Amino acid sequence: MLGVVSEIPVSQSSPANAELTSVLERVAEGDQLAFGELYDLTSARIFGLVRRLLVDHAQSEEVTQEVYLEIWQTATRFDAERGGAMSWMMTMAHRRAVDRIRASQAGRDRDQRIGRRDITVDYDDVAEKAEITIEHERVARAMTRLTELQREAVSLAYYGGLSHSELASFLEVPLGTVKTRLRDGMIRLRDELGVTS
Structure with missing residues (x-):
């Protein structure tokens, strides 16, 4: 389910989103002071997400x-029509952290293959990769069938790694509203994907 978030529109309704969008637009123009401001406003959340995925502190700092x-190099590609600034950055952070996990895993896998190449035959994972790709596409299509508010809540909770209370604070809505959006969104996703509980 990686890579789906970048295709999901997110509401621009909160003042925090509007402020970040404005700062990110200044960064896209090459404003170094705006970049510092953007870092100050978002680094704790970005680092928190990366740290949650990688666990290792030093690797989390690097990522x-x-x-x-x-962000500095691609800020011109940010499109406020497609989603919020924080969602865009969190998606980027999630993708980078997952890439690091995959690279580490690939290294471990390579070492294990070399260590046992005389004993076992290499596993062909083409079918598994194809199945995962198809599943990602199904989820992406199902996400487009959610309401904008449900899509925003589900993407920030799942891909952004935000807890219910963090999500309520970020979206500036009551905790009960967040829980309702998530519940309704997950029910609709389950229905769209044909998953039985």
């Missing part, structure tokens, strides 16, 4: 630096 370098 967070890579995320901000990518």
Whole structure:
């Protein structure tokens, strides 16, 4: 289900989103002071997400630096019509952290294959990759069938790694509203995907 978030529109309704969008637009124009401001406003949340995924502090710091370098280099690609600034950055951070996890896993897998190549035959995972790709596409299509508010809540909770209370604070809505949006969104996703409980 990686990579789906970038295709999901997110509401621009909250003042926090509007402020971040404005700062990110200044960054896209090459404003270094705006970049510093953007870092101050978002680094704790970006680092928190990366740290949650990677666990290792040093690697989390490295990946967070890579995320901000990518933000600086690609800020001109941000499109406020497609989603919120924080969602865009969290998606980037999530993708970078997952890439680091995959790279580490690939290294471990390579070492294991080399260590046992005389004993076992390499596993062909083409079918598994194809199945995962098809499943990602199904989820992306199902996400487009959610309401904008449900899509925003589900994407920030799942891909952004926000807890219910963090989500309520970020969206500036009551906790009960967040829980309702998530519940309704997950029920609709389950129905769209044909999943039985």
